Amino acid sequence: EPEVTQTPSHQVTQMGQEVILRCVPISNHLYFYWYRQILGQKVEFLVSFYNNEISEKSEIFDDQFSVERPDGSNFTLKIRSTKLEDSAMYFCASTGQGPGAFFGQGTRLTVV
């Protein structure tokens, strides 16, 4: 069964460092998303991406964040200068023609 895959599963980084979280969406899907879940809090929308551009972004998705689809399969989230409060589980999701939104296993980002 097709699935969304994310790497790495866990990333530890020092405050101020750049991180890139990687995702491979389901192959025939066209709409891609990043969400995050801070421990004990709700899953929050960050950004949606379609046709090589951002469709929508939340207030959380400031200038420190960027997304890219560098090739036909990968979808990345970059955080330029990480802060302690960026520590969270980051989920990638994709949607195809149907309404199902499929999530990856997540990347746990720990900023120290």
Added chain:
Amino acid sequence: GEDVEQSLFLSVREGDSSVINCTYTDSSSTYLYWYKQEPGAGLQLLTYIFSNMDMKQDQRLTVLLNKKDKHLSLRIADTQTGDSAIYFCAERMGSGNTGKLIFGQGTTLQVKP
């Protein structure tokens, strides 16, 4: 505003039915979803319902939607210990099937043997 609310905790005995409730605010949402999250794992899509439906059944899962009251529920029949997890409801914003999802805070289901 955008808000989805769930009760935080539900405990049932194995073999009983579980009912997890959710309320949402956006009356224009076309799809509502249920996800399951096991410890340390991602969000597994369990089922979704189109907003013009009242009910959807999928094996042990039954989703009921009361659009007038903006109330969604997930019933799990014959609950098993493997159903222990956090269950999230979510509404899809906007009129299509590509908008962002707004999640509730999740209901922890504890199934006692």
